[in-house]
Amino acid sequence: MMRKSLLMLSAIVLTAASLAGCGSNSGGGGQAAPAAGGKDAGKETPKAPVTIKVQGWYTEAQGNWNATVEAYNKTHPNVKVVYESMSEKGDSQEGMKKLDLLAASGDQMDVVMYSSAPDFAQRVGAGILEPLDDYLKKDGVVVKDEYKIDPVVNGKYYALPGKTIEWLVLLNKDKLDAAKLPVPTEWTWNDYAEYAKKLTQGEGASKTYGSYFHTWKDYALLALNNDVDNPSYVKPDGSPNIDNPKVRFSLELRNKMENADKSSVPYFDVVSQKMNYRDVYYAGKAAMLVTGNWMVGELALNGKFKTAFAPYPKYDAKDPNGYTEVGADFLGIAASSKHKQEAYDFIRWYTTEGILTQGLFFSGWKKADISKNVEAILKAGKPEVTALIDRDSLLNTLKVNKATKLLVPPTYALQQEKEFTNQVELYLTGKQDLNKTIQTAQAKMEDIKKSNSK
Structure with missing residues (x-):
């Protein structure tokens, strides 16, 4: 169903179809970790941290992502967040095309980013993103009260706003x-x-x-x-x-x-x-x-x-x-993710406290202190x-x-x-x-x- 939906994305129709035709039928690309609940499930062994990927187009120089995810990892020992850039040049359109290819090929995707409302809406229509409503309800989050913009699509939420423009x-x-x-x-x-x-x-x-x-x-x-x-x-x-x-x-x-x-x-x-x-x-x-x-x-x-x-x-x-x-980076959970709760937890942290930790962008969180946000951004620059x-x-x-x-x-x-x-x-x-x-x-x-x- 996912692959059929992805054919809606005109930029990668031929490539996505090719990948769908020659990809593995194993459902996990051959590299996924063994599923929980196997023959060793009863043994009391320490759980290894769950690895989730955050995938966007920013280069490290543009986004300071390595330090940002490391700050999250230090306070969340059960998770290892890894940032993966989809563009060597930091080009959002190139990055989104590669994200589409990943979705078509069945590779691991957890937290995905899109740079504009039309691009985001197109991926919602293609079935790439998981609805967030149940996670938000469980946390008692009312998006329009918490964030400056309200990215609702047909009455549902598929992303929260990161960097807000x-x-x-x-x-x-x-x-x-x-x-x-x-x-x-x-x-x-x-x-x-x-x-x-x-x-x-x-x-x-x-x-x-x-x-x-x-x-x-x-x-x-x-x-x-x-x-x-x-x-x-x-x-x-x-x-x-x-x-x-x-x-x-x-x-x-x-x-x-x-x-x-x-x-x-x-x-x-x-x-x-x-x-x-x-x-x-x-x-x-x-x-x-x-x-x-x-x-x-x-x-x-x-x-x-x-x-x-x-x-x-x-x-x-x-x-x-x-x-x-206004505009924003839209952060959502990939529908194919095996770690949706962990992906949601990171998204919620990043779109509230995390952007201030990152120190490069303006937050869309209503509770963010504007003066501190500005100082964090200027601190990353050159004093002169x-x-x-x-x-x-x-x-x-x-x-x-x-x-x-x-x-x-x-x-x-x-x-x-x-x-x-x-x-x-x-x-x-x-x-x-x-x-x-x-x-x-x-x-x-x-x-x-x-x-x-x-």
Whole structure:
């Protein structure tokens, strides 16, 4: 059943089918430990620690996972947790493809991680993850009360949020001071556009822009991303949420900034020059970068100049301050795991105390101390570099940040996302107008919903 379900994952259909055809029929890949309850079950011998694997895409340098699992092992002698990276380069998409291969081949899987709600939802649909509801009920855990986001799928829980991503704005403080602009504590997207014009300097190869937007769908949904109740490009039932005033506003704003005001790096340049958002900001080519809070830890290691922070801008001045797009690493139990309780226990520890021990990421646990979380992240950096981080504006931003509702989309949402971003590219490069962009994206996304509902 598992292997049949995995054929739903288009990225590995051929590979998974091949593995299913040539794999061992022993059910455990030939390497599993003998099952409990054999002929020696009655003997009173010390139990060896149960080994569980935590599998994700982070490299050791990116995740400090070895020290993190060792901290857990020291206080849980009955378990030996081992971290296993699925990507030499720390690439989440590569890592997820390898996790799919493991699921298809029957290799040991216990704790698995996914980097986005659509990727997570797709694996739930493929039957890779075990429901957590019974474990949570036994522990008396109400997820929406304990965590900033609520990753419920069709009324059930298949994962808890690890590293939680909230969005904010990085600002080059030197350029901000030169333009005599204050660090914003509350602002709109129109304010952001005005800042970008005032921060844009020079012409030609030496030109520096006020803003940079990357190719991801997030940057085509700027004003929708902080809609409190419906911040997604697709509704929970799979209906597209594109023919929406906030989506139209977002695309018009970006087109104006890139092609009329010329205050944000043009989309064509971003794609044709294969720009990396980090490099653009570090090189001082853009004074502002709308991004996720993972960049705080990176700035603690690689910052080149003083960086200040501002909350995610609002659609309308009357909207509540601080609502931000959210995301997370989703940690779940592999349905094939032979040690589900031990896997759950580790997940619960990691998503509460463990992230603070890890010292690199922001926690999605509501009881985590924000100030201590920041200090742990900065402590992992270089003192001469962390001195360039404006802590006051960072803490202010983190304290006003509030998560929008996390909508875990249908399993086919990644197909819809691709169609949407294809149409956005045509619009931003002047090949079609806004109405055609919205109408075509809406129609193609609706077709995908219909084809998956048969």
